[in-house]
Amino acid sequence: MGHPDENVYPTATGHALETVKQHEAPQDLVFWAGWFCPFVQRAWIVLEERGIPYQYKEVNPYKKEKHFLDINPKGLVPAVEYKGRALYESLIICEFLEDAYPSHTPHLFPTDPFERAYVRLWVDHVAKNVVPAFHRLLQGQTPEAQAAAREEYYESLRRVSEKAKGPYFLGAEFSMVDVVLAPWVIRDYILRDHRGYSRDAVGSGWKEYAEKLSTRESVLKTQSDLEHYEPIYGRYLRDEAQSEVAKATRAGKGLP
Ligand SMILES: N[C@@H](CCC(=O)N[C@@H](CS)C(=O)NCC(=O)O)C(=O)O
Structure with missing residues (x-):
């Protein structure tokens, strides 16, 4: 096979x-x-x-x-x-x-060293907490595992939400924090349809931020028809996916 x-x-x-x-x-x-x-x-x-x-x-x-x-x-x-x-x-x-490509704009990191480090701090949070929790929720098979992962996912998003100035994370400027988060935000309909997730439950302001990310031109231009994501995520939802990310999640290890 x-x-x-x-x-x-x-x-x-x-x-x-x-x-x-x-x-x-x-x-x-x-x-x-x-x-x-x-x-x-x-x-x-x-x-x-x-x-x-x-x-x-x-x-x-x-x-x-x-x-x-x-x-x-x-x-x-x-x-x-x-x-x-x-x-x-x-x-x-x-x-x-x-x-x-320094002459190309917009710049997705601020120029000020502290501000740059601050962006990296939140990129790191997305990588270490948001994405792994998304996958644990996606692949969780028992109601208990799903409830724990859902809470963990909400908590990871709330931490972002509390710091987000709106409309984007840093305010008016679209930054690398928005970039690294957006692909999981546009895929959250899978968690909504199958894992009881709701943008409203994250807390005040999240829905607006998520909507802003989902409708950014660069995000829309890099998105395929949703129906073609379904078979892929079906295998994750049944915890049958064999990707490196799926295997690491199943084994309770850090993501590759
Ligand atoms: N840490 C890597 C993860 C990349 C990754 O897992 N990509 C998946 C597709 S979404 C892949 O290539 N999977 C092939 C496999 O798992 O064998 C990154 O941030 O680029």
Whole structure:
């Protein structure tokens, strides 16, 4: 039997497909992506926000093909090749795209060193607390496990919400905190439909912030038709997914 996650829909659809078609020509920067992946979407949002020229290349990371393992030995998307050299890990790529294209705007990190560190602090919170709790809730199988994960997820979001100035995390400026969070916010309908999650229950202001992130142009332009996410998340909801993230969540380990 094949690896179940090999059966993901092969290409982007909807708005994301239009974006892909505009980025077929060769460029110094090659963006190795999987249309369905929230980690990919982070880097993709940065590329679109900052108008960076890039060539989009779809790869199915579950196949672990040699050509892709040569780019990212972990075999995970996203990865980038810049003038022939490779980088991977979504947060590292997001920072690289900020540093390597200084003349492009908007800047997603503030210029003041303290403010930059503050943004990194909250990016770190999203990576260490928000995303793992999302996955624990998604994959939780018993009512008890789901209730505990739901509370943990709410708590991780409340911490963001309490600090968010509105309309974005830092106020008027869209920043890297918004970027790294947005892919999970637009996927929260899965938790709403299957795990009793509601944006209202996070607390005052969250719904407005979530709506603001969900309707940002760069977020919409990197989003495929929702119906194609369903089969993928179905496997997570039944705790059958075999991705590295799913296996780590199941084993109670930190995410890859
Ligand atoms: N820590 C990595 C995680 C990337 C990741 O897990 N990507 C998934 C797709 S959403 C993947 O490539 N999965 C292939 C696998 O698990 O074998 C990052 O932030 O880039």
